[in-house]
Amino acid sequence: MKNISKEDYLSAIYKLRDEAGEIKPNLIAENLEISAAAVTDMLKKLNKDGYVRYQKYKGIKLTPKGEKYAISMIRKHRLWETFLFETLGMPWEKIHNEAEKLEHSSSDELVDKLEEFLNFPEFDPHGYPIPDKAGNIPKQKQVIALSDMNKNEKGKISRISDFKSELLVYTKRQGLNIGEKIFIKDKLEFDGSVVININNKEVSLSKKIASNIFIEKD
Amino acid sequence: MKNISKEDYLSAIYKLRDEAGEIKPNLIAENLEISAAAVTDMLKKLNKDGYVRYQKYKGIKLTPKGEKYAISMIRKHRLWETFLFETLGMPWEKIHNEAEKLEHSSSDELVDKLEEFLNFPEFDPHGYPIPDKAGNIPKQKQVIALSDMNKNEKGKISRISDFKSELLVYTKRQGLNIGEKIFIKDKLEFDGSVVININNKEVSLSKKIASNIFIEKD
DNA sequence: TTTAATTTTTAAGTTTACTTAAATTTATAA
DNA sequence: TTATAAATTTAAGTAAACTTAAAAATTAAA
Numbered sequence: 244m245k246n247i248s249k250e251d252y253l254s255a256i257y258k259l260r261d262e263a264g265e266i267k268p269n270l271i272a273e274n275l276e277i278s279a280a281a282v283t284d285m286l287k288k289l290n291k292d293g294y295v296r297y298q299k300y301k302g303i304k305l306t307p308k309g310e311k312y313a314i315s316m317i318r319k320h321r322l323w324e325t326f327l328f329e330t331l332g333m334p335w336e337k338i339h340n341e342a343e344k345l346e347h348s349s350s351d352e353l354v355d356k357l358e359e360f361l362n363f364p365e366f367d368p369h370g371y372p373i374p375d376k377a378g379n380i381p382k383q384k385q386v387i388a389l390s391d392m393n394k395n396e397k398g399k400i401s402r403i404s405d406f407k408s409e410l411l412v413y414t415k416r417q418g419l420n421i422g423e424k425i426f427i428k429d430k431l432e433f434d435g436s437v438v439i440n441i442n443n444k445e446v447s448l449s450k451k452i453a454s455n456i457f458i459e460k461d
Numbered sequence: 462m463k464n465i466s467k468e469d470y471l472s473a474i475y476k477l478r479d480e481a482g483e484i485k486p487n488l489i490a491e492n493l494e495i496s497a498a499a500v501t502d503m504l505k506k507l508n509k510d511g512y513v514r515y516q517k518y519k520g521i522k523l524t525p526k527g528e529k530y531a532i533s534m535i536r537k538h539r540l541w542e543t544f545l546f547e548t549l550g551m552p553w554e555k556i557h558n559e560a561e562k563l564e565h566s567s568s569d570e571l572v573d574k575l576e577e578f579l580n581f582p583e584f585d586p587h588g589y590p591i592p593d594k595a596g597n598i599p600k601q602k603q604v605i606a607l608s609d610m611n612k613n614e615k616g617k618i619s620r621i622s623d624f625k626s627e628l629l630v631y632t633k634r635q636g637l638n639i640g641e642k643i644f645i646k647d648k649l650e651f652d653g654s655v656v657i658n659i660n661n662k663e664v665s666l667s668k669k670i671a672s673n674i675f676i677e678k679d
Numbered sequence: 680t681t682t683a684a685t686t687t688t689t690a691a692g693t694t695t696a697c698t699t700a701a702a703t704t705t706a707t708a709a
Numbered sequence: 710t711t712a713t714a715a716a717t718t719t720a721a722g723t724a725a726a727c728t729t730a731a732a733a734a735t736t737a738a739a
Contacts, residue, residue, distance in 0.1 A: 246696065246725090268717060281697055283718055300704060300717065331574040344566035353559055356549040464695090464726065486687060499727055501688055506725095518687065518734060 247275050250316050250347055252285055253294060256305055257313035262404075266303045311378060318374040319346040319354050321367035324405075326357060328368040335368055336411035369411070370402030370421045370457070387460060389425075390435060390453035397426040397461050404455035417446050419456065465493050468534050468565055470503055471512060474523055475531035480622075484521045492624075529596060536592040537564040537572050539585035542623075544575060546586040553586055554629035587629075588620030588639045588675070605678060607643075608653060608671035615644040615679050622673035635664050637674065 255274045259266045268286065272279040283299075290297040294309035305313060323342035327333045333341065349357075355376060358364075365381040366372055372381040386401050400423045403414055414420075418441060428445065429438040435450030448456070473492045477484045486504065490497045501517075508515040512527035523531060541560035545551040551559065567575075573594060576582075583599040584590055590599040604619050618641045621632055632638075636659060646663065647656040653668030666674070 248696095269715090277696090278698060279717065280699080280719080284696075327571065331571070331578055333571065333574055337570075341568060341571055345563065348562035348566040350559060352555075353545065353549070353551065356551055360549055487685095495726090496728060497687065498689080498729080502726075 245275075245277055247277060248347060249285075249289065249292075249294070250312070251275060252282075252289060253305070253309055253313040254316045254320070256295065256303065257310065257317065260305070268303070314374045314378045314380070315351070316346055318376075318378075319349055321371055321373040322354055322357050322361065322364075323349070324367045324369070325361055325364050325373070329361065329364075335415060336408040338368065339405045339408060339411075368421070369405040370400075371405070384459045386457040388454050389437060389439075389448070389456040389458050390450050392427050392430075392437070392458060392460070394427055394430050397424070398458040399424045399461075400456060401459040402457040407455075410452065410455055413452070414456065417448075418442055418444060419446070425458065463493075463495055465495060466565060467503075467507065467510075467512070468530070469493060470500075470507060471523070471527055471531040472534045472538070474513065474521065475528065475535065478523070486521070532592045532596045532598070533569070534564055536594075536596075537567055539589055539591040540572055540575050540579065540582075541567070542585045542587070543579055543582050543591070547579065547582075553633060554626040556586065557623045557626060557629075586639070587623040588618075589623070602677045604675040606672050607655060607657075607666070607674040607676050608668050610645055610648075610655070610676060610678070612645055612648050615642065616676040617642045617679075618674060619677040620675035625673075628670065628673055631670070632674065635666075636660055636662060637664070643676065 252271065252275070255271050256266055259270050259274065263270060268279050268282045272282045275282075286295065286297045286303060289295045289309065293306055294312060296302070296304045296306055320342045323345045324338045327338040327341055328335060358373075358376070363375075364373055366383075372383050374380045383401065387398075392398070400419060400421055403419070403421065404410060419425075423441055426440040427437055428440050431437075435453075436448060437450075437453050438445060438447045440446075470489065470493070473489050474484055477488055477492065481488060486497050486500045490500045493500075504513065504515045504521060507513045507527065511524055512530060514520070514522045514524055538560045541563045542556045545556040545559055546553060576591075576594070581593075582591055584601075590601050592598045601619065605616075610616070618637060618639055621637070621639065622628060641659055644658040645655055646658050649655075653671075654665060655668075655671050656663060656665045658664075
């Protein structure tokens with residue numbers, strides 16, 4: 244058994260709405276690596292407990308209570324990531340999984356102290372905004388997936404998806420770091436892959452990879 | 462359900478042997494606040510998995526594998542306590558429970574980095590020694606429970622049991638801090654309570670409380 | 680040393696969060 | 710529009726870690 248908690252479901256739902264734009268049982272199941280049936284079960288409970296509004300076959304929506312909960316988990320996650328990376332110097336591709344565990348094991352009081360110690364950071368090491376104590380999320384400049392940009396456009400890397408450590412290892416090896424300036428040299432219609440210039444180097448990225456890198460356009 | 466893990470059982474067993482001097486199912490149950498029947502169940506499993514040597518009605522003993530595991534959990538616990546107290550400034554009576562959760566959610570790699578960040582502390586805020594990476598435990602000067610000392614003896618406080626936050630709040634309010642010098646002014650035969658001098662103040666402590674305060678004798 | 684009290688174990692049952700397989704509903708395509 | 714495919718839900722069952730109550734073993738006391 245995987246024993247995934249209420250918190251994980253709520254975070255997953257929040258992130259799906261935020262990043263994929265839609266919330267479906269199958270997507271939740273995929274995200275949490277459990278069966279769709281398990282998701283149905285839990286949705287019923289979350290509905291009963293007032294964390295989501297759920298009508299079978301129809302829709303899934305976080306209630307204010309559920310959203311508050313989700314944001315507080317995301318806050319914990321991103322603060323821990325920041326601590327692990329900035330303070331302890333852990334490798335950037337490992338902090339996501341480690342923070343995933345810590346976020347369930349720390350009180351609000353602890354996390355507030357941690358935030359203070361870190362001097363109230365606004366973004367985590369992968370470029371995600373960190374909600375403050377009240378749940379407000381720092382505004383990020385308009386960002387767009389690298390895969391949605393066109394030839395000759397330019398900008399700088401502001402976020403890289405953190406859910407697959409393999410991706411983070413890869414992007415790091417290619418020199419794709421947060422803050423780095425990029426220029427789109429070419430985009431192949433054939434498979435959607437892009438060729439970019441970064442640090443005077445030319446790097447080619449598949450569409451899938453490019454869709455996980457977010458750019459702040461000039 | 463409380464869902465206590467293998468780790469908790471092993472730590473509890475280790476500490477019982479270390480502090481109470483004997484390991485009995487009932488003591489484990491009391492420590493973890495679960496039924497004795499649950500303990501029997503788990504002992505069978507720990508035996509099967511090679512963490513303890515267990516013969517029913519007869520005895521419970523950690524195997525080297527179990528001991529190694531327990532020490533690693535204790536190391537995590539005490540390093541987290543040190544971090545929470547020293548680095549984040551959390552109240553001293555709260556860090557035990559918080560560390561209790563964190564210890565299950567951190568990899569060895571993380572804890573090694575944490576230890577380095579904390580500059581390899583040897584004792585935690587309650588005066589317990591912190592095992593190093595290899596499992597070696599810093600030698601503490603000979604300590605004795607305050608309840609076992611006699612009139613006119615003196616020494617300094619080197620450890621206070623951390624399992625009841627109520628006790629920690631109490632001792633702190635009485636000015637009983639690690640490192641403080643004490644002198645036993647009187648000991649009542651009636652109920653075993655002791656009267657001590659600390660910081661030019663006179664404090665009276667019940668036998669039960671005194672048995673949780675450990676002194677390094679002069 | 681026999682009885683009584685205590686401790687430990689066994690037995691039976693509960694809860695939670697899953698699983699797979701079958702049934703149902705919704706979406707897509709001929 | 711109807712058939713087929715895909716997504717979702719229901720049903721039935723499992724595993725882990727508990728619970729209480731009863732039974733068995735050990736320890737303490739008369």
